[in-house]
Amino acid sequence: MITTAEVIRASVENAGPDLRRAVQVAFAITVDHGLEREVLRTLETRTSQGARWLRAILTEAMEGSQAASSYWKDVVTQSGCEVPDALLHRARAAFRGSDRDKAAALLRLAFQGAADYDFFLRAETLTRKCKPAFGCHRKIRIALLGSSTTTLLRGLMELLFLRDRLESGFYEAPFGAYMQELLQRDSQLIKFRPEFIVLLLNWRDLGLPNVCEDGLAADAISRVTEAWQAAMDRTSAQIIQLTFVPPLQDSYNALSSVMKTGRARTIKKINEALLEHAPARVTLIDSERIAASNACPWEDSISWSSAKVYPAPRVLPNVAEHMVACVRAELGLSRKVLILDLDNTLWGGVVGEDGLDGIRLGPPSASGERFQEFQRYVKAFGQRGVLLGVVSKNNPEDAIEVFRRHQGSVLRLEDFVSFKANWLDKPSNIRQMASELQLGLDSLVFLDDNPAERSEVREELPEVIVPEISSEPSESIAALERGLYFQAIRLTSEDAARSASYLVRTKQEELRLSSGSLHQYLNDLRMQIKHGPVDADTCMRVTQLINKTNQFNLTTKRYSLEEVHRRMISPNSWFHWYSLRDRFADHGLIGILLAEMTSSEWTVDTWLMSCRVIGRGVEDFMFRDMVEHAQRSGAQRLRAYYIPTAKNKLVEDLLPRFGFVATDNADEFVLDLAAAVLPECNFLHREVIEVKLRMEVKTT
């Protein structure tokens, strides 16, 4: 005779897709009937996800969260992926055991994969309590303006920012009063001095009837651009806005999108015009793309009528993720390198065991086709400027063979800037790769189907993002789509050439090893430097570099395109760019110097260089160039600042090295120009100076 406890067990072991709900119901019934012990006994030997989940939740109810913590650890999916709900329970236990750091680490991981709005709600209060443990390194000020309730979105963005080690301060304009706030000279909004303004408008703000006669679209467009203009005139914020989604209900139904004057079609036209005319300070997010990736409708009329929530709450996590990604991109915090495992990540099977012909990659195998699809997806990442690397436990010959000889392999060896197939542990390989590329660990994303490897990397290198994936390639794509780790606001020609530039650096490393001396090495590179005042052709790239350079950066000041432009045309600014080419690659524009001039003194506002060219003596050239210009202008002193951050230790000694002397003011240094010693003309320098004499020098 089957017992009630066994029925309860069967209900969670045979649950449908919503396992959480099945466990909740089973738990409630168990407690109602006082069957806790009986049910736990029937679960003892069971290993299904449902059984483990029910065991954890029952143990927690009976013995508390500490006792249940190890059971929650067992709650993973069939393929060994962490379950956000289980992570949340473990985080609670860690928090109650006063281990906030662990709680924060678990929450961070949970937010990496969580998509349900419901999950964020349940995690919100705990996350706030753990706030100090998230290790935020930067504060940002964001204003939310709109014609709908912004509080829910704000809550989500706060959590995602914390996950990304950003502390966010928000200003929410009174409901619907965004235009007044933007136009009033000393409104709360203006006083808040936002760095970002999220403009949350929806189709209602466009005031369009079902049938839109000529002129209505133009009016609507100008209403939006007026709001942009006001925001740009009165604040220095970057503006983030979603494109408009036509109302889900329209009495003209499908005609609305087909008819020339249909409302849906008109709204698409408006979106197109906004995208076309958006200035650099406005970032538009394509709503349709987000809407298409969500299982639930964009709009929920009940949430709108009861709380003025738009879009639907269940869509909000995805919307918040996009907004946070835009902010990260503007701050230069997007990830730069995608590191991939090989076996069961880039192809099906294990090449060392199954052999070149045994792995699944490309047709006719259906799973082989999906792996090939994933390779194509990854390859395009490389083409848009994301660096690709391999870290895999394999015999190097076996691994290389696949990229050289396998018919189905879309990726080729040249697509990777670094390739580490060996038997070392993965954290060591990853650390090594970061140092070779001269990038921080927080520039990396690591994809691996093996849960143990993922957890080891996460444990050792918490800065690296390690998404939860199984050996199903479509999950890898989904994880990259969801995380938006490599978000870019706009692309420049340097992005496309970046991979090639890094690739040759690996070759340069080899050359450095084979060259007798550093001088010989630099000589062999045959470097050519070009430079000149920042102008219309270069200001886009200059802005990009200003906003993402972290290591070789004296002051880490960030400027929008508009601010760059202002300095570019100011007669009191000396604003120069530097680019470098060698016999392996054109590195493009890699250095920027900005000084503010008075008759007696120049103040160095910004001095930065791409980390790709560190160790080449370019900084010596830049210093020399600036000193020569300053002396010629009649200035007597150079004033400069080294503002330490978590990442710019590299330039800690830069100013003293060139003879600057620290003043009594914090972080401040001065150099008497009459006493300035121009850098020793070592071999590299002579080379550079010769180049300078040969080339056409643009002058200020």
Place this chain on the structure above:
Amino acid sequence: MSAINQLNSIFQEIFDDPALVVRPETSPSDIADWDSIAQVKLVLAVEEVFGTRFTTEEVSSLHCVGDFIAALTRGKGEIA
């Protein structure tokens, strides 16, 4: 009684208070953090856990825990 057990764990999670015990008569005046935003969150979380959607009418009638139970059990048999 099943619904109130499940509601209790939702309330505990949303207000992050493992000692919280709600009764049918528990209302916003008993829980300091139960404001209008918390109300929106509660409604969404309850909908998710019970796999249901409240009507506009129901949403505006939820003034205490008992109202949640009434809305949830309307037209449903007891689970057990």
